[in-house]
Amino acid sequence: xxxxxxxxxxxxxxxxxxxxxxxxxxxxxxxxxxxxxxxxxxxxxxxxxxxxxxxxxxxxxxxxxxxxxxxxxxxxxxxxxxxxxxxxxxxxxxxxxxxxxxxxxxxxxxxxxxxxxxxxxxxxxxxxxxxxxxxxxxxxxxxxxxxxxxxxxxxxxxxxxxxxxxxxxxxxxxxxxxxxxxxxxxxxxxxxx
Amino acid sequence: xxxxxxxxxxxxxxxxxxxxxxxxxxxxxxxxxxxxxxxxxxxxxxxxxxxxxxxxxxxxxxxxxxxxxxxxxxxxxxxxxxxxxxxxxxxxxxxxxxxxxxxxxxxxxxxxxxxxxxxxxxxxxxxxxxxxxxxxxxxxxxxxxxxxxxxxxxxxxxxxxxxxxxxxxxxxxxxxxxxxxxxxxxxxxxxxxxxxxxxxxxxxxxxxxxxxxxxxxxxxxxxxxxxxxxxxxxxxxxxxxxxxxxxxxxxxxxxxxxxxxxxxxxxxxxxxxxxxxxxxxxxxxxxxxxxxxxxxxxxxxxxxxxxxxxxxxxxxxxxxxxxxxxxxxxxxxxxxxxxxxxxxxxxxxxxxxxxxxxxxxxxxxxxxxxxxxxxxxxxxxxxxxxxxxxxxxxxxxxxxxxxxxxxxxxxxxxxxxxxxxxxxxxxxx
Numbered sequence: 001x002x003x004x005x006x007x008x009x010x011x012x013x014x015x016x017x018x019x020x021x022x023x024x025x026x027x028x029x030x031x032x033x034x035x036x037x038x039x040x041x042x043x044x045x046x047x048x049x050x051x052x053x054x055x056x057x058x059x060x061x062x063x064x065x066x067x068x069x070x071x072x073x074x075x076x077x078x079x080x081x082x083x084x085x086x087x088x089x090x091x092x093x094x095x096x097x098x099x100x101x102x103x104x105x106x107x108x109x110x111x112x113x114x115x116x117x118x119x120x121x122x123x124x125x126x127x128x129x130x131x132x133x134x135x136x137x138x139x140x141x142x143x144x145x146x147x148x149x150x151x152x153x154x155x156x157x158x159x160x161x162x163x164x165x166x167x168x169x170x171x172x173x174x175x176x177x178x179x180x181x182x183x184x185x186x187x188x189x190x191x192x193x
Numbered sequence: 194x195x196x197x198x199x200x201x202x203x204x205x206x207x208x209x210x211x212x213x214x215x216x217x218x219x220x221x222x223x224x225x226x227x228x229x230x231x232x233x234x235x236x237x238x239x240x241x242x243x244x245x246x247x248x249x250x251x252x253x254x255x256x257x258x259x260x261x262x263x264x265x266x267x268x269x270x271x272x273x274x275x276x277x278x279x280x281x282x283x284x285x286x287x288x289x290x291x292x293x294x295x296x297x298x299x300x301x302x303x304x305x306x307x308x309x310x311x312x313x314x315x316x317x318x319x320x321x322x323x324x325x326x327x328x329x330x331x332x333x334x335x336x337x338x339x340x341x342x343x344x345x346x347x348x349x350x351x352x353x354x355x356x357x358x359x360x361x362x363x364x365x366x367x368x369x370x371x372x373x374x375x376x377x378x379x380x381x382x383x384x385x386x387x388x389x390x391x392x393x394x395x396x397x398x399x400x401x402x403x404x405x406x407x408x409x410x411x412x413x414x415x416x417x418x419x420x421x422x423x424x425x426x427x428x429x430x431x432x433x434x435x436x437x438x439x440x441x442x443x444x445x446x447x448x449x450x451x452x453x454x455x456x457x458x459x460x461x462x463x464x465x466x467x468x469x470x471x472x473x474x475x476x477x478x479x480x481x482x483x484x485x486x487x488x489x490x491x492x493x494x495x496x497x498x499x500x501x502x503x504x505x506x507x508x509x510x511x512x513x514x515x516x517x518x519x520x521x522x523x524x525x526x527x528x529x530x531x532x533x534x535x536x537x538x539x540x541x542x543x544x545x546x547x548x549x550x551x552x553x554x555x556x557x558x559x560x561x562x563x564x565x566x567x568x569x570x571x572x573x574x575x576x577x578x579x580x581x582x583x584x585x586x587x588x589x590x591x592x593x594x595x596x597x598x599x600x601x602x603x604x605x606x607x608x609x610x611x612x613x614x615x616x617x618x619x620x621x622x
Contacts (some may be wrong), residue, residue, distance in 0.1 A: 034502065104611075147525075166493075170486070173482065181478065182467075182477045183477045184467055184475050
C-alpha cells in the first residue's frame, strides 16, 4: 500500500530521458500477447591470442522477429599484466560488474521517471570481492566467482532519502542482471567442429 | 440445513451461491433481504475450510471487533482478542443458523455450464438451473507448490499449510520453511519453539507490526481509510491482488511477529528458494533487497498513519511513534544448503494458495487460470465472485470485508435480474 502523498504529475515535469509511457504501453501490449515477449540476446566471441578475445553484439530476437542494434558493438576482453597477460581489455568479471551496474542504473532512471522524481546525477561504484585461489585451483573450497558484490549509489535527486532508497530497491527488484547474479541459471555449453 | 437425495430433474432458482463460508453466507443474507430466491451449495460443512484445512494454533489475523458480517457481529467479552479456528467455525455456523436460505451441505459442484439465460450447476446431488451465479468457493483451495519440489531427496517429508497441524507431526530434526507471509512466519515460529531448528526462505514479503502507537495496526488502517481503498482507486490492482498476506499473527498478547523476532528465536533466514540442484538447495542472494523493500514499505505505511494523526490533531492523545527496527540480517546469508545430509528432515511449502476453478466450464479464466472480473462482477453475464483478496476493497481479504462487497454485488445482481426480466418482456412483445 502506498499512503505516501505522491507528488502530482501535473505540478512538475520530470525528465530523466526515459519514455515511461512507451514502456507502460509495451507492458500492456505484451500482457495481451505474451509470445511477443520472448526475447533472445546474442553475442559472439572470437579468440585473438593468449587471454585476449574480441566479442561483438549486434543481432537479437524479440517482438516475434529478428532485431538489430543501430550498429555492432565491440568488446575486447583480456587480463592485466600481473596475470602475465597483455591487458588488451577489461577482464570478463569486470564486464559482469559493468552489466550489473548499468542495469541497475537504467532501472534507477526508469523507476524515478515513473515515480516523477527528477534525477540530477547518479553514480554507481561497484566492487566484486574475489579470492583467486578458486580460479587458480589452489583451494577447492574457494569458489571461482565473487564472494560478494557491493554497489554504492550516489544519487542527487529532487526527493527524500527514503524515496531515493525506494527507487534503488525497486530497480533491483526489476533488474535482469541482478536476478541472474543472485539466482542460479541453467547454462548449456556445446562444442561443434 | 438441507439433506436431499438425487434429483432427476434440474431445479430452477434465480441464484446459486457456491460455498457456505463467510463470503457465501454474507451474499445469501443480502439476497434474502433483496427477495432474490437462491440456494447455497457447500461441498462439506458450513465453514468447511476453517474446520478442516487450518493448523491447530491458528487464530484470525483480524481482532474480534472486526469480526462482523451483514446482520451478524462478534458480541463476546474480548473485542481486542483474536478468534481461534473453533471460534471462527462457531461464528460462521451461528450466522448460517440465523439464515432462512436453503443451504445444501455435502453438495459438491462438479461442473458449471452456460445455458440460455443463465447457468447449469451440476452437483453430486443433482442439478440446478440458475439465472445468476455467485462463486464464493474461496481463494485458498489449492496450495501452490513450486516445481523444485520434485527435485527434493525422497527421504525429506514435505507438507503444505493445509496439511500441517502442529510440530508433533514432524520428524525430529531441521525444517526448511519456504515462504515468509503470515503462514510461513507463524509456522516457522511454532516449529522453532518445538526444538526443531528452522531455516526460513524469504522472498518478497509484507512487514507489518501488530500494533502502532498503542493501537492495533488494523484499527489504524481502518480509521485512516486504507482498508476501504477501492479496487478502482489503486495504481495496479493486479499487483495489489497478488501481494502475499501481511506478516501478522493473532495472539492474546497482541505480539508482533517479524523476521527480527524469528532471528532472536534462532531461526536462520535465507533468500528465496531459487532452485534445488544435486540435492542442494540454492537460495537467492536477494534477501537484503527484499528486506529493504519491506522495511521501506512499512515505513511508508506508518508514516502515513503519523501524517493522519498530525492532520487530525491527535498527536497528544496517542502514544509516540514506535517504528520497528530495520530487519537484521547476516552480512552474507547462506546461499546453499545440503539436503541429503540429514540436517533437513522436512520442507514446508508456505508458498501460497490458489483458487480451484476446474469445475467452471465457462470461458472466464485468464491464461493464469484466474477469474476475469471487475470488482467481483465476472466477465460472463450474471456471474459474480466473492471472497477474493482485494476483490472490491483492500479489506475484501478479511472476513468483515464481505459485508460491503456482498451489499454492492447483491445490488448489481438485482439490477441484472430486473434488467433481463424487462428485456425478456420486451422480446415477448
